[in-house]
Amino acid sequence: MQYWFVSLLACLVIFSAAQSQQNEEYLEIGEKILHKGLVEEGAYTFLEKLLEVGPRFAGTPEKAAAVEITYQMLKDIGLDKVWLEPVTVPRWVRGDVEEAKIVGSQRIGDEILSIAALGGSIATPQEGITAPVVEVHSFEELEELGDSVEGKIVFFNRPMDRRHLNTFAAYSGAVNQRSRGAIEAAKYGAIGVLVRSLTLRIDDYPHTGGMRYEDGIPQIPAASISTKGAELLSESLEFENDLHVYMRFTPEMRDSVETYNVIGEITGTEYPDEIILIGAHLDSWDITPGAHDDGAGVAQVIQGLKLLHELDLRPKRTVRGVLFANEEFGISGGFAYAESAERDNEEHLIAIESDRGGFLPLGFTVDNEDQVVEYFQRYTYLFEPYGMHQIIQGFGGVDIIPLREQGTIAIGLLPDSQRYFDVHHSAKDTLETVNPRELELGAVAMALFAYVLAEDGLPRFIHEEYLSN
Amino acid sequence: MQYWFVSLLACLVIFSAAQSQQNEEYLEIGEKILHKGLVEEGAYTFLEKLLEVGPRFAGTPEKAAAVEITYQMLKDIGLDKVWLEPVTVPRWVRGDVEEAKIVGSQRIGDEILSIAALGGSIATPQEGITAPVVEVHSFEELEELGDSVEGKIVFFNRPMDRRHLNTFAAYSGAVNQRSRGAIEAAKYGAIGVLVRSLTLRIDDYPHTGGMRYEDGIPQIPAASISTKGAELLSESLEFENDLHVYMRFTPEMRDSVETYNVIGEITGTEYPDEIILIGAHLDSWDITPGAHDDGAGVAQVIQGLKLLHELDLRPKRTVRGVLFANEEFGISGGFAYAESAERDNEEHLIAIESDRGGFLPLGFTVDNEDQVVEYFQRYTYLFEPYGMHQIIQGFGGVDIIPLREQGTIAIGLLPDSQRYFDVHHSAKDTLETVNPRELELGAVAMALFAYVLAEDGLPRFIHEEYLSN
Numbered sequence: 001m002q003y004w005f006v007s008l009l010a011c012l013v014i015f016s017a018a019q020s021q022q023n024e025e026y027l028e029i030g031e032k033i034l035h036k037g038l039v040e041e042g043a044y045t046f047l048e049k050l051l052e053v054g055p056r057f058a059g060t061p062e063k064a065a066a067v068e069i070t071y072q073m074l075k076d077i078g079l080d081k082v083w084l085e086p087v088t089v090p091r092w093v094r095g096d097v098e099e100a101k102i103v104g105s106q107r108i109g110d111e112i113l114s115i116a117a118l119g120g121s122i123a124t125p126q127e128g129i130t131a132p133v134v135e136v137h138s139f140e141e142l143e144e145l146g147d148s149v150e151g152k153i154v155f156f157n158r159p160m161d162r163r164h165l166n167t168f169a170a171y172s173g174a175v176n177q178r179s180r181g182a183i184e185a186a187k188y189g190a191i192g193v194l195v196r197s198l199t200l201r202i203d204d205y206p207h208t209g210g211m212r213y214e215d216g217i218p219q220i221p222a223a224s225i226s227t228k229g230a231e232l233l234s235e236s237l238e239f240e241n242d243l244h245v246y247m248r249f250t251p252e253m254r255d256s257v258e259t260y261n262v263i264g265e266i267t268g269t270e271y272p273d274e275i276i277l278i279g280a281h282l283d284s285w286d287i288t289p290g291a292h293d294d295g296a297g298v299a300q301v302i303q304g305l306k307l308l309h310e311l312d313l314r315p316k317r318t319v320r321g322v323l324f325a326n327e328e329f330g331i332s333g334g335f336a337y338a339e340s341a342e343r344d345n346e347e348h349l350i351a352i353e354s355d356r357g358g359f360l361p362l363g364f365t366v367d368n369e370d371q372v373v374e375y376f377q378r379y380t381y382l383f384e385p386y387g388m389h390q391i392i393q394g395f396g397g398v399d400i401i402p403l404r405e406q407g408t409i410a411i412g413l414l415p416d417s418q419r420y421f422d423v424h425h426s427a428k429d430t431l432e433t434v435n436p437r438e439l440e441l442g443a444v445a446m447a448l449f450a451y452v453l454a455e456d457g458l459p460r461f462i463h464e465e466y467l468s469n
Numbered sequence: 470m471q472y473w474f475v476s477l478l479a480c481l482v483i484f485s486a487a488q489s490q491q492n493e494e495y496l497e498i499g500e501k502i503l504h505k506g507l508v509e510e511g512a513y514t515f516l517e518k519l520l521e522v523g524p525r526f527a528g529t530p531e532k533a534a535a536v537e538i539t540y541q542m543l544k545d546i547g548l549d550k551v552w553l554e555p556v557t558v559p560r561w562v563r564g565d566v567e568e569a570k571i572v573g574s575q576r577i578g579d580e581i582l583s584i585a586a587l588g589g590s591i592a593t594p595q596e597g598i599t600a601p602v603v604e605v606h607s608f609e610e611l612e613e614l615g616d617s618v619e620g621k622i623v624f625f626n627r628p629m630d631r632r633h634l635n636t637f638a639a640y641s642g643a644v645n646q647r648s649r650g651a652i653e654a655a656k657y658g659a660i661g662v663l664v665r666s667l668t669l670r671i672d673d674y675p676h677t678g679g680m681r682y683e684d685g686i687p688q689i690p691a692a693s694i695s696t697k698g699a700e701l702l703s704e705s706l707e708f709e710n711d712l713h714v715y716m717r718f719t720p721e722m723r724d725s726v727e728t729y730n731v732i733g734e735i736t737g738t739e740y741p742d743e744i745i746l747i748g749a750h751l752d753s754w755d756i757t758p759g760a761h762d763d764g765a766g767v768a769q770v771i772q773g774l775k776l777l778h779e780l781d782l783r784p785k786r787t788v789r790g791v792l793f794a795n796e797e798f799g800i801s802g803g804f805a806y807a808e809s810a811e812r813d814n815e816e817h818l819i820a821i822e823s824d825r826g827g828f829l830p831l832g833f834t835v836d837n838e839d840q841v842v843e844y845f846q847r848y849t850y851l852f853e854p855y856g857m858h859q860i861i862q863g864f865g866g867v868d869i870i871p872l873r874e875q876g877t878i879a880i881g882l883l884p885d886s887q888r889y890f891d892v893h894h895s896a897k898d899t900l901e902t903v904n905p906r907e908l909e910l911g912a913v914a915m916a917l918f919a920y921v922l923a924e925d926g927l928p929r930f931i932h933e934e935y936l937s938n
Contacts, residue, residue: 035632038631038633039631162510162906163508200906387634387859416829418906419904435888435891438888
């Protein structure tokens with residue numbers, strides 16, 4: 001053999017031995033984190049306490065209480081640094097009245113419908129709206145009806161497509177009714193909108209969520225209707241297509257409110273300004289305890305930091321937990337964080353968000369190009385023993401979109417999606433639907449990935465391509 | 470190139486093209502089964518109806534009703550054959566009284582403890598037992614105490630080990646307290662047994678389950694105690710180690726009862742006597758709706774057959790669904806099935822059981838040697854699109870143990886285990902804890918695997934090694 005070949009071989013052997021030794025070390029750390037997590041189930045304890053304040057909608061006193069509680073939780077862990085950063089959040093208040101019913105049915109009488117105004121909707125007139133209802137399943141169908149919907153309530157009733165294994169795909173295929181329904185209906189003169197709740201269950205809980213208006217198009221009131229209500233209304237319209245619906249709700253916009261992103265970190269021992277962020281959003285919708293959305297993520301971030309701190313795992317780079325002030329109603333937490341002057345001397349390599357519920361974690365989604373996703377797949381071995389090793393291309397998280405736009409690699413914790421939309425944005429999103437072990441496994445996954453990434457950093461090709469702006 | 474080499478290459482190419490075409494076909498069939506399943510969620514509908522009868526404990530009228538209901542369900546599908554096969558089941562009746570409390574505590578007074586007699590336990594004396602309590606965590610600890618437990622109640626309080634990711638491993642490490650606790654305690658003269666409930670949650674529900682006596686060793690009454698009760702009792706004993714517990718329960722054995730295994734099949738088009746069995750057990754414990762254990766499995770078997778039937782998927786070999794009459798209290802359904810003369814002209818190649826709850830399916834366990842497990846791993850590709858592709862060595866199912874002893878390959882559906890012991894054998898095992906989609910995915914997995922195995926059969930090496938008796 002040639003000398004150079006022997007040398008190369010020796011190098012490869014040494015390199016791969018070193019690599020495999022490092023892998024062994026990381027695997028052992030994984031076991032430690034897992035065992036500690038499963039034994040103490042701390043994420044559930046944090047979640048239980050957080051949920052005592054009630055719904056944490058942006059700008060509410062309950063949300064302010066949640067800031068204090070989680071700030072204190074981070075302090076109590078004994079992290080290197082815990083602080084608050086100011087965020088201004090818009091304030092929308094649901095109001096006291098929220099009611100709807102079918103009117104004028106010969107067949108079934110005046111049936112009450114369960115509704116919840118969509119977040120951001122204007123109020124109905126004081127006396128409510130009573131108007132004929134037109135059911136549509138798409139914007140195309142609405143366009144065909146055109147001006148015939150004038151003066152009417154448009155009822156968007158396209159269900160989530162059950163055939164998708166991934167319920168988020170089913171959600172994506174239906175959510176435009178909620179987000180843009182009022183805009184599209186108003187174009188043709190409709191005076192109100194009802195949107196089928198975005199859930200795969202047939203029950204009587206309305207599921208709220210964000211909606212938008214557009215400049216130059218009249219603003220009309222919009223509410224979600226429970227799937228049971230939607231089925232009833234649809235069936236009733238088959239028998240009597242001249243049915244009216246009465247609906248009244250009284251939300252209003254108020255002055256913006258000052259609040260905070262809640263932040264704590266384990267400062268890096270070698271490169272303190274290079275950040276691996278783990279994040280979740282502290283706010284919830286106003287009609288729900290928000291146990292999975294996103295109490296679960298908040299609890300996992302806090303517990304993830306606690307696990308690393310108490311196991312004395314101090315990586316070279318900083319692991320920072322951020323509890324974003326407002327995701328549901330305008331992403332103000334994420335924007336304030338990314339745009340803060342505090343970021344000027346920091347480099348955010350990677351941000352990992354947990355905002356898909358506290359269910360069994362299956363892996364991570366990497367919101368980036370193929371070659372970057374492939375790069376992260378080198379960590380598959382770390383999560384394989386726990387069945388959490390799907391590292392695939394996919395969305396990172398809403399709160400970290402602003403960071404992503406600055407070049408940070410956005411990663412999302414990927415739990416099983418089957419149960420998420422049963423509870424999402426509704427009163428059903430309670431502590432009782434959370435399994436302490438599934439929740440904890442998410443904290444374990446986040447902590448382990450954050451630690452290893454904070455040790456390893458990023459290779460030059462990613463660094464130069466994405467972070468050098 | 471040599472001629473032989475070219476020929477070999479050509480053969481390989483042709484073979485692998487045929488193989489890959491078949492794989493494509495199976496993948497398409499998988500998509501069809503999946504989509505139909507997710508759209509109709511039939512397993513949940515079956516489960517809902519089944520649960521209306523109440524607990525289905527062996528020998529009860531409710532269990533008899535469940536036989537009729539499921540027989541009718543199979544008939545209604547329009548299967549090729551639906552029938553009943555007789556089974557004799559033992560009959561144990563819990564009785565009306567079931568109570569326990571801490572007695573004589575200066576510190577906390579007479580605290581009530583939630584208990585449930587273990588299945589098969591004798592009654593306490595009419596007036597109950599009031600006796601000192603000795604807490605132990607293992608049979609070794611009990612042995613060391615020896616005769617000092619004479620006249621006392623032994624309190625087995627070893628928790629399931631939370632560090633196991635697989636909760637069944639944690640269960641296995643604790644279940645001997647329940648199954649053999651009364652035997653071991655009676656050896657040293659104890660007069661009663663309390664066993665910490667086998668769950669990872671701390672709550673006030675007792676979880677019952679089977680227990681045994683042994684010839685020549687006195688029979689003493691045994692009950693499960695809720696984990697909350699167990700924690701309270703343990704803590705109380707730390708302060709006052711001379712505490713007494715009063716307990717009284719009144720179960721009794723009655724005459725055996727005649728009932729049935731419920732069976733339906735899609736008869737094989739080419740080899741009708743070669744059977745791929747999908748199974749579950751129809752009975753539940755008497756204190757629980759048994760939604761996950763094993764209503765879920767029953768619903769999945771029925772729905773699995775319905776999916777194949779309605780998609781007109783008629784394989785070469787028979788796909789047979791068996792709802793076993795009694796698993797919880799002596800496996801009489803499984804034994805009667807395997808030993809029936811009806812089996813004489815049949816060859817059971819494979820039996821797949823669903824008895825680990827209606828949770829997210831992750832794959833299958835094959836209860837056999839490495840080379841057999843490896844053989845089945847050729848089907849990984851079929852389940853990979855759905856994330857159900859763990860095909861690993863592991864237990865098949867209790868009801869199919871007798872078939873396995875005859876050489877049948879025993880396979881178990883493998884769902885996520887995190888939530889199972891929250892509800893197992895307790896009043897918490899309700900319909901509300903079942904997600905219709907997770908349940909349906911199990912039916913889809915069973916139907917797809919059964920269909921493909923009924924098409925492919927088994928290779929000679931397995932056939933000869935295991936089935937040629």
